Amino acid sequence: MNLLYSNDRKGEYPDSWYAATAEPLPPFAALQGDRQTDVCIVGGGYTGLSTALHLAQRGISVILLEAQRVGFGASGRNGGQLGTGQRMEQDGLEKLVGQDDATKLWKLAEEAKSLVRNLIDTHDIPCHYKPGIAHACFSERETREEHAYTDHLRERYGYDQIEKLDRDAMQAVCPSPKYVGGSLDLGAGHLHPLRYALGLARAAHSAGAEIFETSEVTGISEGSKITIRTRAGKVTADHLVLACNGYLGDLEPKVAGRVMPINNFIAATEPLGEEAAKVLTKDVAIADTKFVINYFRLSNDKRLLFGGGESYGYRFPADIAATVRKPMVEIFPHLKNVKIDYAWGGTLAITMKRMPYLRRLSNKVITASGYSGHGVGTATHAGQLIAAAIAGQADGFDTMARVPATPFPGGARLRSPLLALAMTWFSLRDRLGV
Numbered sequence: 001m002n003l004l005y006s007n008d009r010k011g012e013y014p015d016s017w018y019a020a021t022a023e024p025l026p027p028f029a030a031l032q033g034d035r036q037t038d039v040c041i042v043g044g045g046y047t048g049l050s051t052a053l054h055l056a057q058r059g060i061s062v063i064l065l066e067a068q069r070v071g072f073g074a075s076g077r078n079g080g081q082l083g084t085g086q087r088m089e090q091d092g093l094e095k096l097v098g099q100d101d102a103t104k105l106w107k108l109a110e111e112a113k114s115l116v117r118n119l120i121d122t123h124d125i126p127c128h129y130k131p132g133i134a135h136a137c138f139s140e141r142e143t144r145e146e147h148a149y150t151d152h153l154r155e156r157y158g159y160d161q162i163e164k165l166d167r168d169a170m171q172a173v174c175p176s177p178k179y180v181g182g183s184l185d186l187g188a189g190h191l192h193p194l195r196y197a198l199g200l201a202r203a204a205h206s207a208g209a210e211i212f213e214t215s216e217v218t219g220i221s222e223g224s225k226i227t228i229r230t231r232a233g234k235v236t237a238d239h240l241v242l243a244c245n246g247y248l249g250d251l252e253p254k255v256a257g258r259v260m261p262i263n264n265f266i267a268a269t270e271p272l273g274e275e276a277a278k279v280l281t282k283d284v285a286i287a288d289t290k291f292v293i294n295y296f297r298l299s300n301d302k303r304l305l306f307g308g309g310e311s312y313g314y315r316f317p318a319d320i321a322a323t324v325r326k327p328m329v330e331i332f333p334h335l336k337n338v339k340i341d342y343a344w345g346g347t348l349a350i351t352m353k354r355m356p357y358l359r360r361l362s363n364k365v366i367t368a369s370g371y372s373g374h375g376v377g378t379a380t381h382a383g384q385l386i387a388a389a390i391a392g393q394a395d396g397f398d399t400m401a402r403v404p405a406t407p408f409p410g411g412a413r414l415r416s417p418l419l420a421l422a423m424t425w426f427s428l429r430d431r432l433g434v
Contacts (some may be wrong), residue, residue, distance in 0.1 A: 001314055002249060003246065003247050003249065004067050004068060004247055004249070006075075006315065007263075007314075007315065007345060007347070007427055008068070008072075009106065010214070011068060011069065011213070012029075012069070012269065012343050013069060013071075013076065013194070014077075014344045014345075014346070015123040015344060016194075016266070016341065016342055016344040017268035017299065017341070017342040018077065018192060018193060018194040018195075018244065018302065019194060020342065021192070021195075021331065022076075022195050023071070023126070024198070025201060025202060027069070027213055027214075028066075028211045028212055028213040029212060029426065030212055030213065030215050030230075031065060031215040031233040031234060031235070032232050032233050032235060033232075033233045034234050034235075034236070035063060035210075035233065035234075035235045036235070037061045037062060037063040037236075037237050037238070038055075038060045038061040038062065038211070038237060038238050038239065039051075039055055039061070039063075039237055039238065039239045039240070039241060039329060039356075039390060040062075040063050040065065040226065040228050040239070040240050040241070041062060041064040041065070041240075041241040041243055042064075042217050042228065042240070042242050042243060042244055042251070043064075043065075043066065043073075043241075043242065043244040043245065043247070044064055044065075044066030044068075044069070044070035044071065044072070044201065044211065044213070044243075045071065045072075045073050045075035045197065045243065045375075046071075046075045046196075046197060046200065046375060046376065046379035046380045046383065047073065047243035047368050047375075047379045047382050047386075048064055048066070048241065048243035048378075048383070049064070049070060049071075049197065049200035049201050049204050049383065050119075050200060050204075050379070050380045050381075050382070050383025050384055050387075051241050051243060051382075051383035051386045051423035052064045052204040052211070052383075053119075053207055053209065053383070053388050054208075054211040054383055054384045054386075054387035054388070055109040055209070055387045055391075056204060056207035056208040057149050057207050058297045058391055059161055060387075060391070061208075062208075062210065062388065063210045063212065064211045064212065064217045065212050065216075065217055065230065065235065066211065066212065067215065067216035067217070067247070068212075068213070068214065069213050070197060070198065070201040070213065071194050073198030073246065073247055073346065073347060073360065074196045074245060074348040074349075074375060074422050075194075075196075075375070075379070076193055076194035076198075076345050077193065077199050077266070077286075077344060077346035078193050078346065078373075078376065079190075079191045079285070079295045079297070079305070079373075080112055080130075080186055080192060080297070080376065080377065081188070081189075081297075081376060081379065082133075082191065082376045083115065083133060083188050083287075083374055083376075084109065084110075084133075084146060084159070084161075084162070084185050084250050085106065085109045085153075085254070086106075086109050086355060086378070087106050087354045087355055087356070087371065087372045087373065087374035088353060088354055088355050089376070090102055090105075090106060090152065091152060091155065093105055093106075093150065093191075093355075095403075096127040096232045096353070096403070096404065100377050101399060101402060101403075102409055103122070104399045105400070106125050106157050106429075107288070108385075108399060108400065109378050110364075110378070111375035111381060111396075112378055112381035113187065113189075113377050115377070115384060116129075116396075117129065118188075119200065119380070120191075120196070120199070122203075122253045123199055123200075123202070124199075124234075125203075126195060126199070127191040127192040127193075127196040127198030127199060127298050128192045128195070129191040129323055130190055130191070130283050131187070131189045131283070132186050132189060132190070132283070132284030132285065132323075133184075133185050133189065133190065133245075133280065133285045133286070133287060134165065134170070134173050134174060134183065134184045134190065134284050134286050135182045135183045135286075135287055135289070136174060136176075136178075136179040136182045136262065136286050136288040136289065137170075137180060137182045137289050138178060138179065138180065138263070138288065139180060140180060140291070142289050142355075142367075143166070143180055143181030143182065146164075146181065146182055146183050146289075147181075147183070147311040150164050150276060157356070159187070159354070161185060161187030162184065162185040162186070162187065163183065163184050163186075165182045165184055166181050167180050167181055168185075169201075170182050171329075172281060173246070173281060173284065174280055174286055175278060175279075175280070175281070176279075176327075176331045176332055177333070178330065178331050178427055179288070187277075188285075189197060189285075190284070190285040193376065196213075196255040196376075199254070214231075215230045215233075217229065217230055217251060218230060218231060220240065220251060222240075222362060222364060222365065225237060225238060226238070226240040226365065227365050228240060231298070238364065239364055239366070239390055240364060240365045240366070241366050241367070241368070241386055242255070242365065242366070242367040243367075243368060243369070243383075245259075245261075245348065245349045245369040245370070245371065245375070245379075246261035246348050246369075247261070247347065248261075248349075248369065249392075252365075252367065253405050254361055255359075255361075255369065256378075257262065257407045258351060258370070258406070258407050258408065259349045259350075259351055259357050260349060260350055260351075260370075261347050262347070263318075263345050263346065263348075264307060264309075264346055264348060264349055264373075265307065265309045265317075265320050265323050265324050265343065265345045266305075266306065266343070266344060267305075267320070267321055267324035267341055267342065267343040267347075268303045268305050268341055268342040268343070269303050269304045269306070269329065269339065269340055270303065270338065270339040270341050270343065271301050271302045271303050272302050272303065272313065272338070273302060276298055278330060278334060279304055279335075280298050283297075283298065283325070284297070284338075285297035285433075286313075288331075292308065292309075292327075293308065293373070294306070294307070294308040294327050294331055295307045296308075296328075296331075303341070304332075304335070305329070306324055306328045306331075306401070307324070308328065309323035309326065309327055314347075315388075316345040317345075320343040320344060320345055322345060323339040323414075324340075325340065348371070348372075348373060348375070349370045349371065349372070350370060350372040351370040351372060351405060352407070352408055353373075353404065353406055354372040354373075355370075355372070355403045355405075355406050356368065356370050356372070356374075356375075356378055356382065356400065356401075356403075357369055357370040358382060358385070358386075358397060358400040358401045359401055360401065364388055366389065368382040368383075371396075382400070384396075385397040385400065
């Protein structure tokens with residue numbers, strides 16, 4: 001199954017609220033004929049666009065090939081949350097890689113947030129960035145754990161932009177009857193993800209990167225140079241960057257056993273008007289503690305953008321709105337009959353450790369993917385780190401590449417059915433409150 005087309009129309013963005021409210025770029029032409037360049041990038045999401053931008057700014061020639069449209073994949077469909085830290089929490093990273101590398105990974109994550117904000121400011125990207133993500137807990141036990149982690153970040157890493165929320169303080173932010181506490185991180189933030197992706201594309205193109213859309217890569221061969229083939233042309237390059245995330249398909253089997261595509265879903269309600277205050281009293285985003293996570297925020301026109309729901313297999317459900325409505329109503333029972341104007345799915349990629357998979361596959365090929373729902377900052381930053389590594393400054397990239405990457409049991413063939421079994425178990429735990 002080719003995930004590039006199994007749930008979407010060729011050359012079109014999904015029918016999302018993001019696509020309906022973005023400022024579209026004129027389509028980039030498809031690749032025709034033979035081209036040569038220093039670096040060829042496959043994939044036009046945050047990783048590829050950021051890599052293209054930072055390479056072009058260094059004066060390195062770059063061609064980016066996107067099978068659909070720039071920002072078509074998870075980069076243009078996600079929850080828009082720019083989170084603090086890595087996807088794995090710091091105490092887990094300390095056990096996994098040791099304190100020295102855990103500290104380096106924390107600093108890289110802080111750089112990622114700063115990079116996103118600086119790119120928005122420097123290139124005047126109109127993506128409605130706002131500070132603040134609250135982490136919402138369902139039990140007193142989870143709240144104690146969240147508060148202990150808040151103390152850990154303050155004491156070990158000097159992070160003072162996050163505050164503890166007890167039940168009353170949580171209700172003052174998000175008056176859902178389900179949440180009993182949590183934290184509010186004002187160093188994190190949220191944005192319109194497709195507008196941000198299109199802004200990166202505009203900046204990369206202006207810096208001199210060549211971008212080709214509707215140019216699916218059909219084959220790659222490595223010799224003295226790298227040859228990247230599409231149906232209508234080919235690119236010969238000194239370096240190749242694979243930035244495909246959940247849409248890599250069969251292009252690189254070395255990655256497939258460690259990075260797995262999964263689907264997630266978001267719905268946008270009708271504008272809530274004054275009712276919006278019964279969902280959120282502050283313009284912050286929420287991510288809760290369920291394994292099958294709920295995440296949401298209000299749009300600039302006061303819609304609830306709610307992400308959640310389960311689906312096994314690579315096909316989107318026939319009724320995405322119903323899939324998302326179920327967890328939405330669990331959190332906000334008063335929205336049982338609210339109208340849903342948009343509902344869409346997207347394919348992201350996860351790893352076993354929920355840490356991104358950055359690797360040199362050879363001296364000519366670099367890959368970065370598997371952001372596990374933490375890609376707004378991490379994928380953007382990966383592009384900057386890749387560009388620096390190609391230019392000979394690899395410290396940051398090498399720190400990320402040292403993180404162990406456990407293969408999925410059964411490899412690429414069995415990873416999906418085994419994940420479905422695991423997700424069924426964890427979703428049961430969510431329902432039971434275990």
